[in-house]
Amino acid sequence: MSNLEGLSSTEAAERLKEYGPNSLPEPQHRLLRLILRQFSGIFNVLLLAAAAVTFFLGETIDGAFILFFVFLGAALNVFQEYKSNAAADKLKSYFVRTITVRRDGRDQELPVADIVPGDILKLESGDIIPADAIVRQAKSFLVDETTFTGESIPVSKQASDDLTADAADGSRLLQGVVVISGNALAEVTATGTKTRLASISATASAVQAESELVKGVDRISTFILKITLITLLFVILANVLIDGKETDIPSLLIFAIALAVSVIPEALPLVLTFSLSRGALQFAKKDVIVKRLSSVQDLGSVNLICSDKTGTITENRLVHKNSYIVPESAFHPLILARLAAHDLEGPAPEPFDRATNEALSDEQRSEIAAFKLLEEEAFDPALRSNGAVVRKVDGLMLHIRRGSPEISLSRGWCIGSRWVDGLLMRNEPAGECLASAMMKAVAPDSEALYPLSIPSKIPPLRP
Structure with missing residues (x-):
């Protein structure tokens, strides 16, 4: 375990030197593998065999044409895919990520590739976790784990001294997770290929599924090969049965092989390559890089997509619809919700904060501007809420608690309003509420508890 002053240089x-750079290994000999892959399909092997037989029969021009079609199609494929890979690599080179690391007792901005186990990361809102780590210090620290869980709701992380693999999820940070709000110091536990993200990536890339186009061409090739063998066998047997001992076996074999070769469509790979290249060109006009030509046909034939809903079919954002306003409340619930946001001064990073911020009117924004944030209360998983203490320019201080309406109501934080009592009797609508906000006015000589205000998806209750 490193101390919070970080490692020395x-x-x-x-x-x-011991663990290597914090990056995934780049594939070696990519061009050679790309070339060899062009001749791994059954159809190209069949064409090469046909060319060899044609040369053997003395048909040099025909054999040369077959080889021309094969190598031209392969060359176009290699050129297109290599160019696409090079373009993707060039795009990657533009994104040189850095992160704040504490070394030699001071904070330094270092490339992500230089991170090593034991480094102390200084994390703030907007940072992408560069390696697996454990939170050592945290203040109102929320992260987005959508990459691993598919859930867009921010997750609170707490400090821990357990750096083992059994560390609780509440303190573990995985590479690729995004910091939503707050700040923290985290100690790196794994880098490079040892991270959880690298392990998942290796598992996913271990199986390279062939495209449906390649499978289809292989099926056609297998069918042609079977027909060719059946034709050879039939011609030989028929001539032997008809001519008997006078059968000229060498001439018969040459004739049968020539007949079989004539069945093979030599230009098919070239036609496919030209067609797919045209599709790739159309994608390029839409700013899409096609790294493998056969994927063009796969994408075009998709009629059913099974996908995680959040951020794909949906926009991964909340939208404020309406507010259930308690008449006795002195403030609109949107104002309370925004005042309790984690970053009152800057842009609202959380989905809920973003939704309430977008719904504010100009008048409400002016009212919010009159408050100053004094203290934040981090999100409490047990209470499913966070809080804030704010002060208005006229001296009024408010203690706001924002979170789950079920928790707020069940703990009796706001009792005595017939509107709240009515909401408690309606379990189903209460479950639909997005959040509740209670506030307490704090003054030197007095203290008053205002009724609950609830931003919600349900219409107002009737009196």
């Missing part, structure tokens, strides 16, 4: 250099 010497220790970091030694660990970088």
Whole structure:
């Protein structure tokens, strides 16, 4: 376990040699593998065999044409895919990520690739976690784990000293997770290929499924090969039965092989390559890089997509519809919700904060501007809420608690309003509420508890 002053430069250099850079290994000999893949399909193997037989029969021009079609199609495929891979690599080179790391007792901005186990990361809103880590210090620290869980709701992380693999999820950070709000110090536990994200990536890339186009061409090739063998066998047997001992076996074999070769459509790979290249060109006009030509046909033949809903079919954002306003409340619920946001001064990063911020009127924004944030209360998983203490320019101080309406109501934080009592009797609508906000006015000589205000998806209750 490292202390919170971080590693020394010497220790970091030694660990970088031991563990390697914090990056995934780049595939080697990509061009060679790309070329060899062009001749791994059954159809191209069949064409090469046909060319060899044609040369053997003395038909040099025909054999040369077959080879021309085969190698031209392969060359076009290699050129297109290599160019696409090069374009993707060039795009990657533009994104040189850095992160704030504490080394030699001071904060430094370092490339993500230089991170090593034991480094202390200084994390703030907007940072992308560069390696697996454990939170050592945290303040109102929320992260987005959509990459791993599919859930867009921010997750609160707490400090821990357990750096083992059994560390609780509440303190573990995985590479690729995004910091939503707050700040924290986290100690790196795994980098490079040892991270959870790298493990998932390796598992996913271990099986390279062939495209449906390649499978279809292979099926056609297998069918042609079977027909060719049946034709050879039939011609030979028929001539032997008809001519008997006078059958000229060498001439018969040459004739049968020539007949079989004539059945093979030599230009098919070239036609397919031209057609797919045209599709790739159309995608390029839409700013899409096609790294493998056969994927063009796969995408075009899709009629059913099974996908995680959040952020794909939906926009992964909340929208404010309406508010259930308690008549006795002195403030609109949108104002209370925005005042309790994690970053009152800047843009609202959380989905709920963003939704309430977008719904505010100009008049409400002016009222919010009159308040100053004094203290934040981090999200409490047990209470399913967070809080804030704010002060208005006229001296009025408010203690706001924002969170689950079920928790707010069940704990009796706001009792005595017939509107609240009515809401408690309606379990189903209460479950539809997005959030509740209670506030307490704090003054030197007095203290008053205002009724509950609830931004909700349900219409107002009737008196």
